[in-house]
Amino acid sequence: MQALTNRAKEVDRRQMTFLESIYLWNIFKGMIVTFKHLFKKRPTIQYPEQQRTFSPVFRGLHVLNRDEEGRERCTACGLCAVACPAEAITMEAAERLPGEENLYREEKYAARYEINMLRCIFCGLCEEACPKDAIYLSETFAPANYNRRGFVYGKQDLLIPNPKTEAPELAKAKGIH
């Protein structure tokens, strides 16, 4: 059979000499590699104490955004759900009543908004599809859970803290101390 590359080495099946059979030279060669690593920079990160910074394009847990006045931006247009390749997003819309203008930005809003994190593949297409800047993938992981029912995230789990009434919480969530 013709070799695909010329890097293949023939296996040497000759009888080893006595010097070769005590492996002294080969052990020494191996130890050189080992000791060389003692003087190299350690790549391991001590996870809970030390944390790696996220890349700016990291796609983590979703958040539902509010505008600067604390109103929900989502208008339940359904574009995130139609863009979602995993069909993880569902919603139900409602009409804003008079007096709710401080809660919702548009006349229609998502009364229910759910992301099934078991289905989600964190592709970020919902973020791309959103015409209202309402959904973003943040720089955190979806936390682990003991049972599956904890992975269906409703609006309470996804909405960011209100910048008007819950400013300290929002700053904490953003990582500003």
Next chain:
Amino acid sequence: MSEQPLFKVTIDNITIEVPAGTTILEAARKIGGEVAPPTMCYYSKLKGSGGKCRTCLVEVSKGSEKDPRPMPKLVASCRTTIMDGMEVKNITSPKVLDARAGVVEFLLLNHPLDCPICDQAGECHLQDLSYEHGKEKTRYEFQKRIFHKVDLGDKIQLHMTRCILCYRCVFTADQLTTNREHGILDRGDHAQIATFIQKNLQSDFIGNVIDVCPVGALTDKTFRFKNRVWFTKPVDAHRDCDKCCGEVQLWMRGDEVYRVTARKDEWGEVKESSKGSTGWICNECRFDKKKVSDWIIEGPSNINRHSVISQGHYVGLKKPNETLSKVMQGRDPKLLMNIHEVSEVNKENIQLSLLERPAHSNDFNQ
């Protein structure tokens, strides 16, 4: 009556013979496909419609066999009848495409870009038109004209801000109902569809103005904000109705009927019913029959696969046989989580389809 002479007309290099008196648009629709110019105001089922929106402009490069001079300007194909030997250019003419992009820009001058909120999104002709023929940008820098929302009766919502003044609804009300109660008030930039002094629209067939509206200016209040069009499943259904043909399209989610509309053909116009007349439907069928038991379902509607409405409709799907229970000696696999127990969406105590108005926060916070 003598036999009408057949005229030969060439549209985009495709020759077709049509009876004299046919408009260029109707001839192009006979060829079908992309050759047919888009229309926003013309509606073949409504007498006198057309000639207002200018989206169907075409170039006539040869007037007729007898007078082969081209027409000096682009003509509205819905209002121009064909001549023998006429040659028409639609998508093969750069002049037409340029003019059409300009028309789209004009139509969008005052049209709010609130498609995320609008119930018509997904089946909106203006959306399709601007996507296919428009430009990405507008040069308009001024405030768009704004109107307040108006209720035309308790089932029809008028968003005058979205209206493009195609007059289709006026013709519908004029030709389908006995006494017309709405029309165009004011002129020019202030022109608006209105009822005179907020009069209720009571006629049995007035609901059809929702179907003829090419944009989201007239929408069904019983469907308002309930669901996006592309998440509902369209099925053909019928019932015995003494007022109308009773042949409709139901837009369902599961076993809930969210919306009832007339059936539409490939041009987005109301189809002919099996009795041969135009399939307009009455208000009772449209607004009041929101239960599956009211209807005899014929089967899923045929939806163009390029339409967003066809998303998630897996036609001709063959499911493989479930082998798990066979392998496990007849025992079904253990369900680890029933999503309906966890999810707050589509709860049984909130029947959105049976609400006659849009859902509000108090419907959800029971």
